[in-house]
Amino acid sequence: RQMCIRDRINKMATLYELAAEYKELLDMAEEQNLTQADIKDTLEGMDYEFEDKADGYAKVLRSLDGKEEAISSEIKRLTEMKRVVVNNKKAIKQNLENAMIETGKTKFKTTLFSFGIQKNPASVRIKDESLVPEEYRIKQPDKIDKKGLIKALKEGAVFTENIELVQTESLRIR
Secondary structure, three states: OHHHHHHHOOOOOOHHHHHHHHHHHHHHHHHOOOOHHHHHHHHHHHHHHHHHHHHHHHHHHHHHHHHHHHHHHHHHHHHHHHHHHHHHHHHHHHHHHHHHHHHOOOEEEOOOOEEEOOOOOOOOOOOOHHHOOHHHOOOOOOOOOHHHHHHHHHOOOOOOOOOOOOOOOOOOOO
């Protein structure tokens, strides 16, 4: 009987299939007359395979952690490189504009480009925002202070049943 159950368990089962096989074995144990030895031997074989699969998953996750960290580092490096390029562009453009103003040569063409200093669209500069009339303010929706709510709930505050402190679980691999 033990071999019959083991034959049904695929040696290279996926983690999903192994979980289904656990459930199937439990169902069979409830319905049929399996001995404790049959169940124990089958579970030991499944546990080994399940743990082996879990190790494989953990290895893949560690590998992806390394890739994620490398990508994050590259993003930081490229972001810094972009910041330098943007600042250099601004400085070069400002230097050219200053030289054009100083020499009075504010509009000219070369064989490759046309240069000109022109007025930008009008913009508003506000020195004190508190003095801006109400009619020129855009109302913003309230933002909920979830950290404050967590702290209050942990300290025993009671709100409506609309607000509750929840504790979830997640997988940790060390």
